[in-house]
Amino acid sequence: MKGECPFCGRKDVELAGTGDLEFCTTCADLVDVPAALRHLPQGREEPVAHLGRYKIVRELARTASGTVYEARDPDLDRRVALKVLEVHHLGPDPVPRFLREGRLLAKIRHPNVVEIHELGRDGGKIFIAMEYVEGVPFPGPGHRDQALKRLFIVAKALQHVHAQGIIHRDLKPTNILVDRSGRPVLMDFGIARQADSAASTAITATGAVLGTLGFMAPEQILGNVREIDARTDVYALGVLLFEILTGELPFTASNIDDYARLQKKGKAPSARSVRKDVPEALDRFCRRAMAFRREDRPLSAADFAAELVDAQSAPRGSFGRRLLKPLAISVGTALVLAGGLIGIVRSFQSGPAPAPAAEAALPAPSGDPLREAELRKSKGLGGMLSFESAMTELQAAERLYRQVLSAEPRNIPATVGLARLYADLGRESDAHHQFDLLLDRDPGNLEILRAKGNLLVTEQLELALGHRSFPNVSAGLSQLLAEHQGNRFDELLARLPPSGPAGALARMYRAIARSRFEEARALAEQLPPGQSPPHLDLAIQALQEQGRPQPPHSLKGEEEGALDRSESHLWVALVRHLFRKGARPRASTSASRTRVHPALLRLEAQSDEARGERARAVEALTRALSSAPDDLQARLERARLLKELGRSEQSRKDIQAALRGAELAGINKAAMDEIRSLL
């Protein structure tokens, strides 16, 4: 068939194809398909049903930096949100950028910031597994007073984010979800950037999304990216406030130019021009937050929060009274009489305080979930149940703690309870995370510092004394521990006064984290009486003696009996130490607090193997992995045993899982090689 080629315009030429495919053979011959496909960027993948251990349920959203899926974690039987890297949408080396978002999120631990569970890799895909927040865009349901309280909570969360040196830069209703309990959760840090790196480069926005028109500060619109700082997010808070007060956006323009021009006029619109009943103080404050010049805005998110309270508690007209009325009816507490926002501020300032009014207004769960959680934890650890039943109880306890924290993210007893539960289950990183949440709010809390520090001591002991078959993995994990927890204690010390018990404790634990045991012992000796955690001296001595042929002392009889069983991790590690020196592990007769702990289960497996009962050893290690699925040492031991038992396919799966876990953890090459050598 002849005609005009729609591409080159040649007339009366032979056309290839039919209908909308028509083009001349000359143009068609321009492209050699196999040669062209050689230029395809690396990393294009088919859609998947699984990523890592996660089962994809459905696609939730596509963003500039990836696709977000709802997924299920079958190991922990929980719903997660998976953000998956769309390799072909990004540059030739998109991984660092994606990882940066994951790392930024991982740095932020706050109940009102989406929680990251895992950074994962599966084949060519990279994903971030994070908390699944089922909710609606900000401000969520309820009256405007509730919206204002949520805005206050968002500002406080931003204060925390800014304190980590991170600017969100795309704050808008769809990036703040309000869950069923009324908790606002900040998310989508895809274009967030650390403030210090913003200063060193010309522009800080990344990804195709520049921010969202309507919530962007003038410095973002005008591309004055060197001016982007915390006050850029404060501007967006001002817009959110304007929207709460009026139901409208402050600037409505059909294009960027007009929007910039409106902003540039220098005066933010008055909320009272839209709704006459907006209190003057709130109106003034709102305009100030949206000032064109960032110098005229509140200096920080913390200032925004404080000034919001002031503005709301200023003498108000009918609007303010109307705002407070529904809350007074629903809560009926002194909190209301004092003014809702002031109540929240006080609750934040006083630490363990009643839940914010927004949450308090929600119906209380039936019974007392915190008490029930404690009971089920005791039952699970009490020694009367089989492993399976104990795990059922402990998992139920975890759910109950989480239920409490979902309604009251700052509930300290629930956070402590959950942290200790994780410690008992050998999920050290989860336990550290919970302890860190508490220390972020109160770095000088000695009890929490000691709990976190003891966990660290135990980990060091387990690593130093435990791994018979994989010494390089042990060394690699020890190095990671030194980096992560050493840095964490550095951060804590920066926030603590130079003198004082908390600083002394933190310095000692930092030394332990970095395997500087002599220094740790010297620091421990300087601690005032009663400040030193129980048996810390024994633990440090055990750490110092590792590898020596003869222990200078052994723990028997009275000394062993004197060990505080509540310090289960320390106890497990010391028992392990004794076993290595020839003592019996006595796992089967010990309190079952430790029976679910993977370190002790590994010990059981070791004992079983020594008796030639390798199948039993595999069972013990399987139990260890039920308690702590990320326990690398248990997985590797099981892989080795399975291989020896001729179950090579199962062994290979364990090795691959171990490789994934180790790679994600960022373990060193020697350790990776050691794992690979199992294949």
Added chain:
Amino acid sequence: MQVTNSDRRFPTTIWDDISSARKGSSRELDLLLARYRSPIIGFLRWKNVRMEEAEDLAQEVLIRISTPGFFEKVDPAKGRFRSLLLGVTRNVLSESLRRDRAERRGGGGQVVHEGDLSDGAIPLHEKAVASEDRMFDQLWVSELVDRALRELEEDSAARGTSEGAAFRLKYLEDLTQEEVAVRLGCPVFSAKNYIYYGKLKFKQKLLSSIRAYCSTPEEFEIEVKRLAPFWKGEEA
């Protein structure tokens, strides 16, 4: 700037797209930026710019071309869109280097944006410029090929046909027509048809991608000739 073009083969040019994006929602701008940022980042990475900084600079390039006033100065007849992007990229990079040097000296004064529209703002050896051009072309082709394949697969999925799958099996997994038929569960002649139309559509989408950023048939022809060696296996 509004480019008028009565040629029905070039109903929408990149200039119209950018102009529309600037008048419309940020979503349109997002799409535009998503389409062209990959080669820029690739180029900057090739110039040994760290990934984070490359992303920032790419963003600055794209912001600069969509900044109020920028297009008023641009005459589409002056050159190809791709050349313009490369020119702005070079300028942004050179300014960034100057700024870094100034900051190291303790300065950090105002950076003057100049010469955005001319190629070669960085004084480069002629050979180096040629090498840079070639690298940018290569990255550009990579993006075009990727986009053509993606569009083929999306179209195919939307229409419920097997052309996209057959194309992938044949050309990316290197299966024979018979093997493609087995994988798709269809007769061999159907598999042949799917592969044939998949191939035609892939070529059409590739050429359409080029047409999308060309203003005239002449520019299209020049552009196709320039890039053709890459998909004719003659680029080495």
